[in-house]
Amino acid sequence: MSTAPTRSSSARVEARRAQTRHEILDSAWRLAADSGLEALSLREIAASLSMQAPSLYSYFPSKAAILDALFIDGYRALDDLLTTVDDALPARTSARQRLIEILRAWIGFCQADQARYRLLFTNAVPGWQPSPDAYAASLANYQHLCTQLAIAGVTDPDDIDLCTALSAGLVAQQMANDPDGDRWSRRIEDVVDMFLQHTASRARRATRLRKGTP
Amino acid sequence: MSTAPTRSSSARVEARRAQTRHEILDSAWRLAADSGLEALSLREIAASLSMQAPSLYSYFPSKAAILDALFIDGYRALDDLLTTVDDALPARTSARQRLIEILRAWIGFCQADQARYRLLFTNAVPGWQPSPDAYAASLANYQHLCTQLAIAGVTDPDDIDLCTALSAGLVAQQMANDPDGDRWSRRIEDVVDMFLQHTASRARRATRLRKGTP
């Protein structure tokens, strides 16, 4: 990460560096999507930019740093998407519709780029784990998602875990068995209804208990 | 796979071969569990048996063949487990209890060996895909599971997909975020109840429609 400007670097030079860093990440995303995340190598990234592999070390200190940058990039994109989706919903949209839209957007996000999905949500790169900074980005996203769930009426920690499991399951099955189709994503409404019915019936039970009804 | 006996091989020699093959797979499972599935190498397997790497080629034609054998082995173990669990249930066990037991057994199976979970259920090995034979083993298991679901009353293909998604989600979250705990597996009852409540309410709707009630 830390590519701190040296004393002698002009703003112009810095901007050029940032631009090149951006190009490197762009190429990396494209190559990962084309040839698979596991096949991503520094040589390949460099070649796609008509560079030699060692030159990348002027911009990132290691391959792990590039993966971290991609990881953070991916989570930022997801965060942006979920924020956009959320902002586009009318204020009094039902909880049901909110959940459906969030889930639909999330699955769409995963299907849009299999390599990105594998980088962000599965441990697909042997020998690499997100750095603490990168992990923080994923945590921030999780917490953002929790506030959106809270708006939709889901606040019980157990319900949140339930909800993440339902979402993860839909996404995982979709990506593993029908990456370009909708065999599982078209079950989104079912899942949301099922989930809300469940939490509602539990709430009713709790209400009965408070009232002392057997 | 095909290690067909040659004309001159005695039964004794064949038994010895089978035994060694078995030892190779055993060591591979142990090493995968210890050092991670991705780190599994022929050199390492051979060393753990005090052999040299090339000697493995007398027993398996390639590393992919070893992975295939492990894959089939793993699915056979799962099949055995689910059969055992199923047989242990009294004949008139409720659908709810049946689903709970199957799901509990499955998650336990995954938690018992993270490497095996990754081999069977995620695409964790770069450049390897199960051979058609190996894939057939996983399909057989899926169909076995479907018949068990049918016994528990789940026959609608959409419900089966829903059910696999729920299961996959619980397992994935459990393995990724709490591999040795029960943060998600203790939601099994919730998930099963939720699922049954959902299918039941849909059945009620269908009944009303058949009766012509609005």
Next chain:
DNA sequence: GTCTATAGACGGATAGAC
């Protein structure tokens, strides 16, 4: 900053002696 050259490690797989 970018290059060439290369270190140094790992991997799967093969040839051929014994």
Next chain:
DNA sequence: GTCTATCCGTCTATAGAC
């Protein structure tokens, strides 16, 4: 069947000229 020796490929990363 098992070995030694080796081929050939992959990769990240570094040294040092320019």
